[in-house]
Amino acid sequence: ELMRRQGSQVAAVVVEPVLGSGAVPLTREYVAELLRLRREHGFLLVADEVATGFGRTGSFFASQEWAGHPDLLIASKGLTNGTSAAAVVVAARSVAAAFEDDSAVLTHGETQAGTPVTCATILATISEMRRLDAVAMGKRLAARLDTALAELLATHPLVAATTGLGCFRSLRLLRADGSPLPQSEVPDLVAAIRRAGAIVHPGVNGVQLFPALTYTEQDLAELLECIQAGLNAHVAGTGMRQ
Ligand SMILES: Cc1ncc(COP(=O)(O)O)c(C=O)c1O
Numbered sequence: 001e002l003m004r005r006q007g008s009q010v011a012a013v014v015v016e017p018v019l020g021s022g023a024v025p026l027t028r029e030y031v032a033e034l035l036r037l038r039r040e041h042g043f044l045l046v047a048d049e050v051a052t053g054f055g056r057t058g059s060f061f062a063s064q065e066w067a068g069h070p071d072l073l074i075a076s077k078g079l080t081n082g083t084s085a086a087a088v089v090v091a092a093r094s095v096a097a098a099f100e101d102d103s104a105v106l107t108h109g110e111t112q113a114g115t116p117v118t119c120a121t122i123l124a125t126i127s128e129m130r131r132l133d134a135v136a137m138g139k140r141l142a143a144r145l146d147t148a149l150a151e152l153l154a155t156h157p158l159v160a161a162t163t164g165l166g167c168f169r170s171l172r173l174l175r176a177d178g179s180p181l182p183q184s185e186v187p188d189l190v191a192a193i194r195r196a197g198a199i200v201h202p203g204v205n206g207v208q209l210f211p212a213l214t215y216t217e218q219d220l221a222e223l224l225e226c227i228q229a230g231l232n233a234h235v236a237g238t239g240m241r242q
Contacts, residue, residue: 012044012072013037017052017062022204023164025057028067035068044071044095050087054078054125055135055213057166058142071095080121081128088122138213141220142166145211148224156228158235160205167213173206173231180205185234192237193230198223 013034018025026034038045047070052062056078063070069092076087098104112118129135142165149162149169160180161172173181173189181189186202193200193207201208211223 012046014046014048016048016050017066018057018165018168020051023168023170023208025062025163025165031066035066038068046070046072046074048074050074050076052168054081054129055138055166056168056210058135058139060135062165079125080118081125083125084118084121086118086122132214134213138167141211141213141215144217144220145169145209148220152224152228156231158231164208167209167211169209170203171206171209171227172204176235188237189230189234192234193227196226196229196233198226198230200227 015026015034034045037043045068047061047063047066049061049063053073053075054060054077056062059065061073061075063073071092072095073090074087075090079088080086099106145167149171152171153159153162158174158176158181159171160174163170163172175181175185183205186206190200190202190207201210207227209223211220215223
C-alpha cells in the first residue's frame with residue numbers, strides 16, 4: 001500500500017520487529033513481503049530495535065530471525081541496560097561502504113555522541129550480558145512465560161489473548177460482557193496491579209509485560225500473582241462479574 005502511494009520515492013522503511021504498542025510481532029509473511037519490496041524498489045530497510053534488541057525477544061536482535069538482514073539497525077534501551085543515555089545506528093556493510101569513499105560526507109552532528117563514559121557503559125553492558133549468558137536466560141524465561149500466560153488465558157475468563165514474543169508480551173482483556181477492556185479502564189487496571197505489588201505497562205485493551213531477562217522462577221510467580229490479584233481487584237471495583 002505504501003509503495004503504491006509513494007511509487008519509487010520511498011528511501012527507507014522503518015519497522016519495529018515487534019510493534020511496541022500492543023506487542024505485535026511482524027509475521028513471517030509480512031517480513032517476506034518487506035524483503036521482496038526492498039529487492040523491487042531498492043529502499044533501505046531499517047529495523048528499530050530500540051525495544052526488541054539485547055535479548056528481549058529471544059535472539060540478541062529480533063531481526064536476526066528475519067530471512068534477510070536490515071540495512072540499518074537502531075538500538076537504545078538495552079544498549080546500556082538503562083544505566084546511561086545512549087543510542088546507536090548500526091549500518092550494514094553495503095551502506096557503510098559509501099562512507100569509505102574519501103569524498104563522502106555524513107551530514108550528521110551530535111554534541112554529546114560517543115563520549116568515553118557512554119562507550120564504556122555500552123561495553124560493560126555487553127560484557128555483563130555475555131557473562132550471564134543473558135540471551136539464553138531470556139529464552140528460558142520466555143518459555144516459562146509461554147506456559148504461565150497460556151494457563152492464565154485458559155483459566156481466567158477475562159483474559160482474551162496474549163500477544164508478543166520472548167520477554168516482550170501483552171495481555172488483552174475483556175469486560176464481563178465479552179467486549180474488549182476499554183482503553184479508558186487501562187490506567188485503573190494498571191493501578192490495581194500496582195497496588196497488588198507489580199508495575200506493569202499500559203497496553204492495548206490490557207497490559208504489557210517486559211520482565212527483566214534475569215527474573216527467577218519466583219520473580220515470575222510473584223508477577224503473575226500480582227496480575228491475577230490486580231485483575232480481580234479491578235473486576236470487583238468496577239462491579240464486573242467474572
Ligand atoms: C521502538 C522504539 N523506538 C524508539 C524509541 C525512542 O527511543 P529513545 O528514547 O532512546 O530515543 C522507543 C522508546 O520507547 C521505542 O520503544
